Amino acid sequence: MFSKLSKSAYILFFAVLLVAVGIFFFTHGEEEYVTVSESLPVHYNGEQFAGSESCIACHQEIYQSHIQTAHYNTSAVATAETLKGVFDGTAHTVELIDGKAQILQEGEDFFQTIQSKTSDKLLDKSRLDLVVGSGVKGQSYLSFNGDSLYQLQVSYFTLIDDFINSPGYPNYKFSRAVTDNCVKCHVTFAKNENPKGISNVYDRKSFMLGIDCERCHGPLKKHVDFRTGNVSQSAMDPVIRIDSLSRQMQMDNCVQCHSGLRAIQIKDNPFSFVVGDQLDKYAKNYNFGRPQAELDVHGNQYGLLKSSECFKNSEALSCTTCHNPHKKQRGDYDHFNSKCMECHAAPQDLHNNSGLDNANLTDCISCHMPLFPSQTMKVRLDENAEETSVDIRTHLIGIYIEQVLQNGKE
Ligand code: HEC
Ligand code: HEC
Ligand code: HEC
Ligand code: HEC
Ligand code: HEC
Ligand code: HEC
Ligand code: HEC
Known part of the structure; x- marks a missing residue:
């Protein structure tokens, strides 16, 4: 028309x-x-x-x-x-x-x-x-x-x-x-x-x-x-x-909002970047190059994922490997766990020496992407109370022995 x-x-x-x-x-x-x-x-x-x-x-x-x-x-x-x-x-x-x-x-x-x-x-x-x-x-x-x-x-x-x-x-x-x-x-x-x-x-x-x-x-x-x-x-x-862009450019599209505040604007303004551009030419973080341990779980999924062995050792892994950008997927753990299995078949073999019960290995993310309290989204309900904070899932995929042991006790 x-x-x-x-x-x-x-x-x-x-x-x-x-x-x-x-x-x-x-x-x-x-x-x-x-x-x-x-x-x-x-x-x-x-x-x-x-x-x-x-x-x-x-x-x-x-x-x-x-x-x-x-x-x-x-x-x-x-x-x-x-x-x-x-x-x-x-x-x-x-x-x-x-x-x-x-x-x-x-x-x-x-x-x-x-x-x-x-x-x-x-x-x-x-x-x-x-x-x-x-x-x-x-x-x-x-x-x-x-x-x-x-x-x-x-x-x-x-x-x-x-x-x-x-x-x-x-x-x-x-x-x-x-x-x-x-x-x-x-x-x-x-x-x-x-x-x-x-x-x-x-x-x-x-x-x-x-x-x-x-x-x-x-x-x-x-x-x-x-x-x-x-x-x-x-x-x-x-x-x-x-899907025809490089992995970095595909990720940059998400990373503009999911890599910390990126408050140092190098070029133009925060709305100038569009898909197909290189984000590093537009904006960067104050904490650029900070050690991974200090990356807050709130809002820097990119920094955390990039430090993971899964990301470093595969060509293809990106945000859209696990997330469908058009779909509400919160809580769909079967979907996320199935994504792990696409690269890590036969989980029993991976846990041979771990002493873990094979029957309890299905929820990969609960052990390898555990929840951590956000440092930024928390509130003290009254003066003497402990802080109540939102839990965020870390994107530093790894082995968290302490978390696994603690969850086992609960
Ligand atoms: C959060 C970012 C985001 C939003 C919002 C978004 N898209 Fe997408 N879209 C993507 C990404 C990333 C891809 C490529 C997916 C891939 O490669 O797996 C894509 C792919 C597509 C495709 C081609 C592949 C397909 O699935 O058919 C179409 C068409 C599309 N989007 C249309 C839309 C429309 C229409 C809307 C709004 C109703 C929308 N998108 C909203 C990020 C987004
Ligand atoms: C009159 C029909 C029509 C309208 C309206 C339309 N599109 Fe499309 N769009 C298409 C067709 C046809 C294709 C090509 C699909 C293909 O090649 O598989 C396409 C392709 C796309 C793609 C690329 C898909 C890919 O393969 O990566 C995106 C992204 C997209 N459209 C987004 C949008 C968005 C966002 C809107 C609304 C602002 C929109 N389209 C409105 C018909 C339309
Ligand atoms: C313009 C900034 C922006 C872009 C671009 C963007 N996001 Fe987000 N994303 C947000 C914000 C803000 C929220 C929190 C939304 C809310 O709950 O209000 C969010 C939430 C999410 C969530 C949680 C959804 C839920 O159900 O709670 C996922 C997963 C996510 N984004 C992935 C992506 C991926 C993957 C891309 C790239 C394809 C992307 N985002 C692109 C800003 C963005
Ligand atoms: C660099 C991107 C970015 C900026 C800047 C930003 N936010 Fe967010 N905000 C996010 C993302 C991403 C989330 C989702 C939290 C997460 O990482 O899981 C979020 C979450 C939130 C939420 C909770 C949404 C929900 O549905 O639970 C609120 C409220 C919020 N932001 C308010 C603000 C306000 C107010 C400002 C400005 C002072 C601001 N944000 C600036 C990216 C941003
Ligand atoms: C695109 C493929 C891919 C996907 C998807 C993937 N990984 Fe990986 N992952 C790898 C590769 C490659 C390595 C490097 C070690 C290896 O070759 O096994 C790795 C390493 C690991 C490690 C060892 C980490 C360390 O610090 O030693 C764990 C644990 C792991 N992945 C768990 C997961 C979980 C859980 C998921 C789903 C949330 C997942 N992976 C999704 C490819 C992937
Ligand atoms: C290996 C799979 C995987 C990859 C790759 C991945 N995510 Fe996630 N993401 C998850 C899982 C699992 C959750 C938790 C979903 C839930 O709780 O429902 C999640 C949750 C999120 C949330 C919500 C955080 C929260 O705790 O509320 C955001 C935002 C997000 N992802 C953004 C991204 C961005 C941006 C990328 C790329 C830099 C990315 N993810 C790559 C698996 C992945
Ligand atoms: C109950 C917690 C738990 C669950 C669930 C779990 N894992 Fe693990 N995983 C561990 C622990 C602990 C280790 C370290 C074991 C060791 O070093 O012997 C580990 C090790 C790994 C490794 C590294 C193996 C190596 O030798 O480098 C990979 C990859 C892995 N898991 C993938 C997965 C996948 C995929 C799933 C889901 C099918 C999964 N895990 C489910 C706790 C778990």
């Missing part, structure tokens, strides 16, 4: 659309609060995004399964559907150093208020505009003040199904500005006012929430146009075939 339209028809189409959107904003301007718009942005590389709904016509199965994933749901406009936690009409209180924060619902909207500890005077009231985190471990809230974006002091922690003080953010007076170095791993695209992405002022219309198809495949309006009415011809299709 689109490919048959001439350029001028396009311009007319968008002009009509703009007028329609304008009318919407004009008539609803006062009472309707529009967090981010539905119009689609243009990437820094000049390519227009198409949006995942435009993929349904030809990739329906992938789309249906993708919208179930933690990636797709990792950021959204805050609504009763996207917010975890119990909203039962009462306000939930979280103590800060210099105030008392509350999360409350008013009609369709959600707010964080902060009152003085001594006088109950209202010090701040911010709307929960965006929610970050699908809720596997927790959720944080972002709020616009004009076009400036901030993180709120309260978060939700799934492990205890309750609201907590966001890690490392104990007071209200120092608001935490949100820049590209925060949103880069949780949205598909957002255009910062600053070309390096270091301000917290955004073009709200440019937000594409969730990690959608085009975060991993690059902006694909041209592919949609090319394929519309042309499903058989393959030459000239601008889409990148990921």
